[in-house]
Amino acid sequence: MxxxxxxxxxxxxxxxxxxxxxxxxxxxxxxxxxxxxxxxxxxxxxxxSFMHYNQIEEPDFVGLRNWKYVLTQMPLFGPALWNTLWLVVVMVALRIVFGLGIGLLVTKIKSATGFFRTAFYLPYLAPPVAATVAFVFLLNPGTGPVNGILGALGIPAPAWFNDPGWAKPSLVMLSLWGIGDLMVIFMAALLDVPKEQYEAAELDGAGAWRKFRYVTWPSITPIVMFAVVTGVVQTMQYYTQALVAGKLASGVSVGPGSVVQPGYPEHSTLTVPQLVYSLGFQNFNTGAACVLSLVLFVIAMAVTTLLMRKRAGLLPAEDRSV
Incomplete structure (x- = not known):
């Protein structure tokens, strides 16, 4: 009841x-x-990841054999992971700096703002494959116009994508060429900063650096956090540009039927997503490819979680946890 x-x-x-x-x-x-x-x-x-599976026969349970092979026996896992983390650190940091710098520059221009905004944004609209093909042509060590100009000026010309020491910096330059997406995001954040705060800072005698440090930066830190997190996630999946650049620099034409091991030159442009594709769809080793995918997923989640913590230093001091 x-x-x-x-x-x-x-x-x-x-x-x-x-x-x-x-x-x-x-x-x-x-x-x-x-x-x-x-x-x-x-x-x-x-x-x-616990199966032996070649995408034709039935999966066969093998326990931790795939994990042991990837983590202790695969010779290309170390270089691929190093290249991916290098690109995450260097490429994301430089893209943030350049995107914010160009955003500041365009917002300060008094005339022809639309022209400069369009000029900086247009390279981002180019398809990744087409942009990479054009960039590799420009930096071709034998026939590229960039090395021709450097040679005319008496400056030693690097081999760019054909040199293991310059291949990853060349990819970073390619990413900076298409910086228009971050420029637009940072411009929107910069234009949203209250002008009254700048006027109050000028009355207090603040210069350009102090206004940026104490007015602009606290207002745009959430946007910087967003750009860093999304940039890390995107760079952890970096695949197309590195693969196309390596193929073109090695002399292999990009098209149907062209099969080449990624990472030219000397595995300097090999990333974990390329290794996943090579294992899973070229060598039909699905188990090892799944292990690599999970390792990449765990690293991406760990880095993202670390960045999302308030004590990462990207948020204003009053918003940080103790």
Whole structure:
């Protein structure tokens, strides 16, 4: 009797059920997308990492053999991981600095702002493959115009994508050429800073650096955090530009039927996503490819979690956790 007296009336239960169904209906697109494009692939990747599977025969359970092979026996895992982390640190940092610097420059220009904004943004619109082909042509050590100009000026010309020491810096230069996406994001953040704060800083005698340090930076730190996190995630998946640049520099034409081991020259442009593709779709070693994918996923999650922590130093002092 007591339990029935505490039960909600039937009308209230029906309203609650309708509210739950309505909420589930609104969430269903996200739930379906999350399940199909993230949860299921992640579970399948974990499953196949313990299997020997060549995409033709039935999977065969091998335990930790794939993990042992990738982490202790694969000779290219170390160079690929090093190249990926190097690009994450150097490329993301320089893209933030250059994107913010160009955003500041364009916002300070008094005339022809639209022209400069368009000029800096247009390279970003170029397809990655086409942009890489053009960039490799410009930096060709034998026929490229860049080395021709450097030679005319008496400056030693590097081999760029054909030199293991210059290959990764050349990829960074390619990414800086297409800096338009970050420029637009930073411009929007800079234009949103209240002008009254700049006026108050000028009344206090603050110069350009102090205004940037105490007015601009605290206002745009959330945007900087967003740019850093998304840049790290994108660079951890860096694939197309490095693969195309390596193929072109090695003399292999880009097109159907062209199969070449990635990483030219001397594995200096080899990244973990390239190694995943090579193992999984060229050598049909799905188990090892899944292990590499999980390692990359764990590293990306760890770096992102570290950056998202308030004590990472990108947030204003008053917002940091103790």
């Amino acid at each position: 007591a339990s029935s007296s505490l039960a909600p009336p039937p009308g209230l239960r029906r309203r609650r059920n309708r509210a739950r169904l309505r909420t589930a209906g609104f969430l269903s697109p996200w739930l379906i997308g999350f399940s199909v494009f993230f949860a299921y692939p992640l579970i399948a990747t974990v499953y196949f």
